[in-house]
Amino acid sequence: MPKSNSDLTGSLLERRYRLDTVIEPRTTSTVYRGVDVRLDRAIAVEVLDTTLPPDPAFVAEFERGARSAARLRHPAVVAVHDQCVDGDHVFLVTEFVDGGTLRGLLAERGKLAPAIALSVVGPVLSALGAAHHAGLAHGEVRPENVLIGKGGKVRLAGFGTLRPRAAAPAGGDRAYASPERVGGGVRDARGDVYSVGIVLYEMLTGGVPGRGAGGVPHPVPAVPSIAGVPLALDNLVRRATRSDPALRPADAAVFLAELERVGVELGLQPQPVPEPGTPPEQDRTIVMRPVPAAPRENTSSAAERTTPVRKPPRPPRPRSKKVDPVEEKRRRQRRAALWTGAVVVPVLVAGSLWWWLGAGSRTSVPLVSGQSEANAMAQVRDASLSAQVVRVPSNDVPNGNVLRTEPGNGTELEKGSSITVYVSRGRPVVPFVNAGVDVEPVTKEIGDAGLKVVTDEAKNVFSETVPAGKVIGLEPRPGTPLQIGAPVTLVLSKGPAPKKPVPNVAGMTKDEALAELRRNGLQGVEAPAEFSPAVEPGRVIRTDPVPGTMLGPDQTTVSLVVATAVTVPEVRGKPVKDARAELQALGLQVTVASPNGEDVVCAAQSVEPGQRVPPATMITITGA
Structure with missing residues (x-):
């Protein structure tokens, strides 16, 4: 029990x-x-x-x-x-999975190399992709639920977890929950994408991107750039963690496809995932920071080190009651020196104290423009400063090199102060967006990339799936590198195309019907002809679709069914031979009933003249 x-x-x-x-x-x-x-x-x-x-x-x-x-x-x-x-x-x-968790591995290693981080996220996204395809969202993706078994096999736990779907995340779980989940929204595929993006960020940096009061993590409006990580991977992490769900990959399968593309682009081969508790020597690269030079020691030789020699004391002078003027002058000089020392020494001490508290506690911003980010950060540390890295586009400075600092180089600051280092991310690239998103977030995304948004009514298109006014695409296509400020055209949906009704062309000749369809933006095609006793041969019996049907933009073809019939002629009174030839020329079949041969006159015909009959109808003629 x-x-x-x-x-x-x-x-x-x-x-x-x-x-x-x-x-x-x-x-x-x-x-x-x-x-x-x-x-x-x-x-x-x-x-x-x-x-x-x-x-x-x-x-x-x-x-x-x-x-x-x-x-x-x-x-x-x-x-x-x-x-x-x-x-x-x-x-x-x-x-039960015998091994450890990603949380344990991060506690041991701090952060992981990009190749290993992608090797962890790949199986997680593959598992989530299967779940999303089945209509199931996870809602609890975090390092504790990423299990690493024997041989480094990655498994995702937490499906069917004991928490209501609409329950808002609490405590440390908030760091991995999307803004809409924290706000009380239900679990969905885009929320899982956000959580995986935060887990990937933590693997690459060693920490989650935001912490609120009391150290409680919370979603941040925009996940910051990751220093030292290739730009394509950094952009993918930022895209997966956008605060607007519509700007994220639609589900785990889409995220995995983009992750694999970035991995191939960067040449990141899948790596064995280290088991928690194993030594890191085989899977972790140690980056050595520059070691400042040790303070110079006194290297003088023994011959250079001298000891001051005291002069032998003078023999005592015989005391005299007379005051020697020279001796009296010397006594006055000694008293003056004592008074001078009493004044100067405190001044020197105060000056030294000012230097240590003032000038000695200050430093200058180093000149790092044009240098690599790693070298720049080393010089900033050597100057006893800290730095926040901000990545911005640049037409000329290569990706990863420093553009400038704020404050600028040479500025004097207190030691321990923080400066901003602006690092180039290269030429701006047209961002990836999902069809159907609002104009406002896409405009911000393009502006953040350093590009200019333009619209062109002529490039907007009809769409049966994307609502009118929503973004359906970009020109140039996403991923295209451009100059800073270059225009990017928003291709907007005009909604469903106006539907065209099928006109009524029944009774028209075939040529008349085709012309009428063209005037309505439609194309007529001739279907197999049919017999109609009520419609004159060569005229339209009906259309498919029927008149009045509303056709969409991808429906432009209308089939015409044209009447085919033969009007039976009057052949009585003509020689039987001639009557038979005339009827056969019209496509009718003929049977002759004439005991006296065909040289006699036709006295009767089985179908009365003027009637319409189908082609190949059998007609019997009788000789006199």
Whole structure:
């Protein structure tokens, strides 16, 4: 039977799942390592805190989520085995992964090389892609849920987690939650994309991008650039963590495709992911900071080191009661020197103190323009300053080189002050945007890239899927490098194209009908002809689609069904031979009933003259 308090170690839930040790205590639940005694296999069990008894609505939601997660089959997903309610205990049973977590690896290493970071994120995005395709969002992507098993195999845990879909993240979880989730929104694919972007940022920098009061992380309006990371990777992290969901990759599959493209572009080959607890020598590059020169020591030789020689004391002069004028002068000089020392020494001490407290505590901003970011940062540190790196576009300065500093070089500052170092990110690049987003965020995105937004009504297009006024694309295409301030045209949707009605052309000749369709912006094609006793041959019987049908911009073809018929002529009174030839020339079949041969006159015909009949109709003529 389970225990009644929050520590369930040693309990047997559902008379099957034994809880052995605590793996991770969480805000509202605890994860245990356990054993399925029925199948004798290791498991992980997440149990809702017993002090928080769930309501029926939560239990129903939990059961639905667990069933959806259990149907998810992917090699990078930690499998869900069971979900149960045992008394007051709601719990989830999952596969146990023997290893550690990304949180543990980051605690050991601080940050990871870009190639290793991409090797971690790749399987995570692949797992999320399968979930998003199945209509399932994770909502809890963070380093604690990224498991690293034996051999560095990366798995994503946390599907079917014991938290309501609409529950706002709390505590440290807020650092990985999208702004809309923190605001109370439900889990969705773009929220997962944001969380993965923050995890990638943390792997590359060693920390999350924002912390609020009391050290509590929170989403930031714009994730800052990452110093020392290739620009393409930095841009991808910033794109995945945009505060506007519409500007992020649509789901994990799209994010993974962009990540793979950046990896190929940068030549980052997949690397074995180190297991937590393994030494870092084989997978981590140590960057040595410049070592300042040691203070110079006194290198003078023994011959140069001298000891002052005191003069032997003068023999005592015989005391005399007479005052010697020369001696009296010397005494006055000594007293003056003593008074001078009493005044000068304090002044010198005060001056030294001023130097140490003033000039000695100040430094100058070094000249670093044109240098690489790494060299510039080394010189800033040598000058006892700290720096914030801001990446800005430049037409001329190569990517990664310093443009300027604020304050400028030579400015005197207090040691320990912070300066801003502006680093070139090269020529601005047309950003990637998703179709259907509003003009305002795209305009800001293009402006932030150092480019100018323009519109051209002639380039706007109709769209059946993108609402009118929304962005449908950019010209030049995303990824194109341009000069600073170059124009980028917003291609906007004009909404669905006006529909064209099919005109009524029944009864017109074929040529008349084709001309009428062209006047309405449509194209007529001739369908197989049909017989109609009511329509004159060569005229239109009907159209497909029927008249009045509204056609969209991609529907421009109308089929014309033209009447085909033969009007039977009068052949009575003509020689049978001539009558038969005339009828056959019209496409009719002829049968002759004339016992006296064909040289006689036709006395009767089976179809009266003037009637319309289908081609190949059989006509019988009778000789006199």
